Amino acid sequence: MWRWFHKLGSxxxxxxxxGRWLPWFAVAALxxxxxxxxxxxxxxxxxxxxxxxxxxxxIHVPAAFLAQSGYVIMAVAGAVGxxxxxKLADVMAKxxxxxxxxxxxxxxxxxxxxxxxxxxxxxxxxxxxxxxxxLLFLYLGVxxxxxAFTDRNQAARASALLSLxxxxxxxxxxxxxxxxxxxxxxxxxxxxEKPAMPAEMWVPLLIMVAGFYCFFSVVLLMRARVELxxxxxxxxxxxxxxxxxxS
Amino acid sequence: xxxxxxxxxxxxxxxxxxxxxxxxLTAVIFALNLMTPMLKRKRLIAEQIRQLRREKLHASDx
Amino acid sequence: MxxxxxxxxxxxxxxxxxxxxxxxAAFRHPSDLINPLIFFVVVVTLFPLAVTPESDFLRExxxxxxxxxxLLATLLSLDMLFQSDFQDGTLEQMLLSPQPLxxxxxxxVATHWLLSGLPLTLLSPLLAMMLFLSGEGTQALMLTxxxxxxxxxxxxxxxxxxxxxxxKTGLLLSLLVLPLYIPVLIFASGAVQAAVAGLPIAGHLAxxxxxxALAVVLAPLAIATxxxxxxxx
Numbered sequence: 001m002w003r004w005f006h007k008l009g010s011x012x013x014x015x016x017x018x019g020r021w022l023p024w025f026a027v028a029a030l031x032x033x034x035x036x037x038x039x040x041x042x043x044x045x046x047x048x049x050x051x052x053x054x055x056x057x058x059i060h061v062p063a064a065f066l067a068q069s070g071y072v073i074m075a076v077a078g079a080v081g082x083x084x085x086x087k088l089a090d091v092m093a094k095x096x097x098x099x100x101x102x103x104x105x106x107x108x109x110x111x112x113x114x115x116x117x118x119x120x121x122x123x124x125x126x127x128x129x130x131x132x133x134x135l136l137f138l139y140l141g142v143x144x145x146x147x148a149f150t151d152r153n154q155a156a157r158a159s160a161l162l163s164l165x166x167x168x169x170x171x172x173x174x175x176x177x178x179x180x181x182x183x184x185x186x187x188x189x190x191x192x193e194k195p196a197m198p199a200e201m202w203v204p205l206l207i208m209v210a211g212f213y214c215f216f217s218v219v220l221l222m223r224a225r226v227e228l229x230x231x232x233x234x235x236x237x238x239x240x241x242x243x244x245x246x247s
Numbered sequence: 248x249x250x251x252x253x254x255x256x257x258x259x260x261x262x263x264x265x266x267x268x269x270x271x272l273t274a275v276i277f278a279l280n281l282m283t284p285m286l287k288r289k290r291l292i293a294e295q296i297r298q299l300r301r302e303k304l305h306a307s308d309x
Numbered sequence: 310m311x312x313x314x315x316x317x318x319x320x321x322x323x324x325x326x327x328x329x330x331x332x333x334a335a336f337r338h339p340s341d342l343i344n345p346l347i348f349f350v351v352v353v354t355l356f357p358l359a360v361t362p363e364s365d366f367l368r369e370x371x372x373x374x375x376x377x378x379x380l381l382a383t384l385l386s387l388d389m390l391f392q393s394d395f396q397d398g399t400l401e402q403m404l405l406s407p408q409p410l411x412x413x414x415x416x417x418v419a420t421h422w423l424l425s426g427l428p429l430t431l432l433s434p435l436l437a438m439m440l441f442l443s444g445e446g447t448q449a450l451m452l453t454x455x456x457x458x459x460x461x462x463x464x465x466x467x468x469x470x471x472x473x474x475x476x477k478t479g480l481l482l483s484l485l486v487l488p489l490y491i492p493v494l495i496f497a498s499g500a501v502q503a504a505v506a507g508l509p510i511a512g513h514l515a516x517x518x519x520x521x522a523l524a525v526v527l528a529p530l531a532i533a534t535x536x537x538x539x540x541x542x
Contacts, residue, residue, distance in 0.1 A: 043248065105276070
């Protein structure tokens with residue numbers, strides 16, 4: 001186990017092994033997402049109260065999950081890079097940020113689109129959407145901080161610290177937003193009625209969540225590999241890859 | 248099949264535009280997430296090939 | 310000087326010495342001190358001008374407006390924390406010195422609060438009156454500002470430390486710090502609103518107190534790390 005951790009310190013090793021994993025994740029993602037989407041759109045029942053717009057849940061919930069997990073992964077990777085000075089961890093953290101931000105954006109917009117037929121407004125200040133908006137700001141802060149530094153290592157350390165500070169704050173922010181929401185919308189109808197979901201609804205949801213996670217891994221690995229090629233461009237193994245063309 | 252016909256499928260019981268915009272946006276975001284590293288990689292490799300060629304020229308000169 | 314031998318006097322020494330030094334330095338540029346206060350007043354004034362001077366409306370939005378304005382004024386004042394020390398090399402000295410960094414940072418944040426949060430708190434009753442906030446509301450406002458502005462100083466210091474070496478930090482600093490300010494804003498303005506409605510605010514104040522305690526313990530660690538990162542470039 002420790003040897004594996006040591007190996008992670010080698011970008012070359014990671015590049016090779018991620019190259020082998022990538023197709024599997026890609027196939028899994030494709031399979032899960034196609035099955036999930038078809039099921040969500042064509043076979044799952046419509047909601048009793050919300051009708052067919054309920055189908056948006058099959059995108060909104062996975063996107064929201066990924067938005068939150070993405071931040072945790074980014075913060076943990078940043079912490080590993082900060083504490084153990086591991087280049088690969090820095091690379092992973094850097095690549096997580098834009099992907100996570102895009103999923104947060106997706107969760108927000110699908111949430112808003114869902115809200116329109118359900119509540120009649122394009123935007124509602126309910127606890128979940130508001131927390132998601134704040135999460136987007138946290139992501140954008142990390143991205144902005146990353147690009148503000150010219151030194152790559154400094155950028156990695158600074159954004160790692162910021163994402164850790166954000167991570168500690170996320171539960172506090174969530175609690176405060178929920179508390180604020182109960183004050184102003186006492187009888188709030190939550191978008192996802194989790195307890196009352198029959199199997200025809202939560203199975204495709206689970207499939208979509210798994211598909212989204214696989215997709216996230218695919219895109220993360222792709223970005224990380226490119227970033228590694230960029231960082232290690234002066235090394236022999238990268239030069240070999242470039243001159244041999246692809247792979 | 249939940250829907251009786253294709254037109255019903257598209258209409259989604261009146262919520263068609265919401266559902267399809269949401270799913271469409273998802274497709275766009277997925278596509279962007281896929282394309283960005285692919286394009287970046289192409290650009291990087293092309294740039295590096297040029298750079299290596301330049302260095303080889305300089306090496307043969309000196 | 311063998312600072313390790315007798316830690317307590319040295320700790321107290323550096324804390325008060327730093328505060329004294331920063332306060333004297335700050336009072337040499339009194340315009341910097343007044344700016345956040347002027348901003349506070351101006352922003353509050355904008356609302357009746359922009360919407361309506363009706364007392365009913367202003368009374369309702371007063372808690373939020375006052376707190377948001379105080380928050381933004383604090384944000385503006387974060388520059389003074391580390392910028393000048395960074396530019397003249399004092400910051401580097403601080404990191405290299407044998408004095409405990411925790412005390413140094415605590416002193417800096419305390420000074421910042423004394424020069425921004427405290428004056429804002431003292432000025433707030435005047436602005437509360439201008440927005441027709443009730444007596445209980447004003448009381449709650451001052452209490453929440455007293456508890457809340459130190460938290461803002463601590464959190465702001467983290468952002469300030471992260472961006473101290475960068476150019477054009479203004480907008481970036483706001484983006485980094487404002488999401489982190491949200492819980493304080495929610496609990497504080499919630500407390501003022503509750504007070505206006507005649508409800509007890511002990512719970513709100515306790516929450517703010519807890520956040521302050523958390524900030525005092527955790528923030529200096531983050532600030533120190535951020536300073537080291539910023540100065541390593």
